[in-house]
Structures are given as C-alpha cells and as structure tokens.
Amino acid sequence: MGKDECKTMLDALNKVTACYRHLVTALGSTSDSQNLREELKKTRKKAQELAVANRTKLTALLKDKSISKDDRAEYERLWVLFTSSMELLEVDMKRSLEIGQDFPLKVPTRHLIQTGMTGSTTTVAARAMSVQNMKYEADANIDTVDLRELETEIAQVDQMMEEMEMKVQVAPWAVEAKQEAGAELKSTVSVGNSSVGVISICEEEPKETVEGENGTMKIFAGIIFTAVLLIAGILGYLVINL
Template sequence: FNLIMGKEECKTMLDALNKVTACYRHLVIALGSTSDSQNLREELKKTRKKAQELAVANRTKLTSLLKDKTISKEDRAEYERLWVLFSSCMELLEVDMKRSLEIAQDFPLKVPTRHLIQTGMTGSTTTVAARAMSVQNMKYEADSNIDTADLRDLQAEITQVSQMMEEMEMKVQVMKVQVAPWAVEAKQEAGAELKSNMSVGNSSVGSREAGFASICAVIGFFVIVIVALVLGYLVVNM
C-alpha cells in the first residue's frame, strides 16, 4: 500500500512540476514584447521559485524511492521512468531561466515601448500563471530597482538549478541506477502513435476519395443532360 501511495504521490508531484515549468515557458515568451510589464516579471519570479520548490520535493522523493532495495523490478522501472521525466523538466527549466536572463538584460522595464518586440501577444499573462499555481489577481507595487534585483536573483537561481542537476547526476552514479532515456522501457508498443495517426490518415483519405467520386458523378450527369439538350435543339432547328 505504501509503495502504491509513493508511486501516485511521485506522479502527482511530477505533474505539478511539469505544469509549472510549462507555465514558466509561456511567460518567458512575453518578455520583451508589448505585453511585458512589472507584473509579468513578478509572475516569472514567483513561477520559477515554485518550480524550484517542486523540483527539490521531486528529487527528494524519487531519490528515496530509488535507494530502496526492496522494491520490485517493475516498480523500479517506473521510478526510473519518472526520474527521466523529472530530469527533462529540470533541463527545460534551466534553459528557460537562462533565456529569461538574456532577454531581461536586453529589455529592461524602463526601455521605451517602441523598442519592444511585436510578438502578437497582448493583454495580461496572469491567467496562465494563476491556473498553474492557484494564484489569482496578483498585484505588485512599483519598484525602481526591480530590473537589477531580479536579474541578480535570477542569476543566483540559475546557478542553484545547475548545481542541483549536477548533484542529481552524482546521486544516480552512487545508486548505480540506469536512468538514461535509452535505458527506460517504453509504456506502449513502438510506433503505436504512428500507427494510430496512419489509421486516422487512411480513414480521412478514404472519405476524401468517396466524396470526390460523388462529385464527379454529379458533374458527369449534368454534362450528359446539357449535351442532350444541345443535340435536341440542333435537331429541331435543322
């Protein structure tokens, strides 16, 4: 029972981390655009901190379970799969944090609006952040030093995430756990998704062919009728 609860808890925590990292990526896209603002910068800061908290919780839980020598082979394979997903989330988070730092350095908040990038995004991004972290109506007071302070904090957090990933690799080596992506067994047959798409595609092609045949038949009928009328007209006039 405890193992089942542990597995479900891991999946829930990993799902939460995945959603928050996806939210962070969405917010980073708006940096430097016409929808950039102090609220956006604060949402980014809050989102990445939430992601780091979830990352620490996921790492602690998964490490503890992978160290357990009493778990079955099937459970270990599942935890290894979850570890790979967790590592992928961390890599994406690190990449997006670095990109956020670069864009924020190029586009400080005090820059004139005409220098912002026209990304096509308008309005507030608060809704997405709130949905991912259960935060609503986020409001912040102006701070003239937000650029300098936030960039300094972001740089420090990027270093922390990089160190966390290095520690994760060391823990994996110590535990002698095979968690490389190519060492994790797939959850479905190879090519299952491709086969599904092909079947859908074939069905669509069949439908299009049937529709085309019907159209040709109708056009052919009208052509025959028109030819018959023309011939009749010529016979009468002759």
C-alpha cells in the same frame, strides 16, 4: 501510493514549467511589464520548490533496495521525465535572463518588440499556481535585483542537476518507454472504434495504392510512346512526299 504521489508531483512540476515557458515568450514584447516580471519570479520559484520535492522523493525511492524490479523501472522512468523537465526549466531560465538583460523595463515602450503576444498573462499563471488577483508593488530596482536573483537561481538549478546525476545514476537510453512511438498522436486522432478502423485501413492501403499507381503509369507511358511513333511516322510520310 508512492508511484501515484510521484506522478502527481511530477505533473504539477510539468504544469508550472509549462506556465513559465509561456510567460517567457512575452518578455520584451508589448505585453512585457513589471507584473509579468513578478509572475515570472513567482512561477520559477514555485517550479524550483516542486523540483526539490520531486528530487527528494524520487531519490529516496530509487535508493531503496527493497522495492520490486517493476517499481524500480517505473521510478527510473519518472526520474528521466523529471530530469528532462529540469533541463527545460534551466533553458527557459537562461533565456529569461538573456531577454531581461536585453530588454530592461526602464525603457520607452517603442523599444519593445512585436511578438504577436497581446493582453494579460495573469490568467495562465494564476491557473497553474492556483493564485488569483495577483498584485505587485512597484520596485524601483526590479531589473537589477531580479536579474541577479535569476543568475543565482540558475546556478542553483545547475548545481542541483549535477548532484542528481551523482546521487542517482539512471541512463536515459536504458529506460524502456511504456508506449510505442507516436502512440499519443494515434490516441488523439482515434476516436472510437470507427477511427481505429479508419487507421487500420489507411495502414493497409499504401501497398495496393502503389501497385495501382505503377500499373496506371505503365499504361500512360505506353500510350505516349505509341503516339510519338504515330506522329513520327506521319512526319516521315509528309517529308518523303514533299
């Protein structure tokens, strides 16, 4: 139950952080608005709550000396995934702060940049956070207040990551992956046994293909060499007779 619970909590964190990244891409664009800023605020706070819950659960499990070797290896793998998610969240929060400072809401719309983002972002945020019909009241000082809060939260996330490194020392390079490199791509491309067969054939083809191409190139080179000699002979004959 511990592993399943950790995986569920980590999956929820990953979804919310992905939602936050999506929302950050709309900052400073024509889709930017007070509504977007409020969604960003709620989403990052939700991500931080999930981060604390993940940290507490995984830290307790990794400090438990009674767990088996296999369970510890799995918890260490989840810990590495968790820290990676936290690093991405911190990067996006800093990016949000920088863009928010460069593009305050209280400017004419013409100063906003065109990023290709159009329409509302509420659907994505609502789906990730299970919130519907999100409405926010106007805040006259939303730029100043929110950016200050964001700076504080970035510092808190940074401090939490430092504490995580001190409490749980898991070297990312020492954690073994459960899948081979590129396994996700193969599983996406492969559909059924027929697709597996196609992949196997494609993996075996290069050697035969290279050998066939080398033989063709040799024949082609021989033909060109013979043609050059023939033309040279003809030209020499014409020069002598003329």
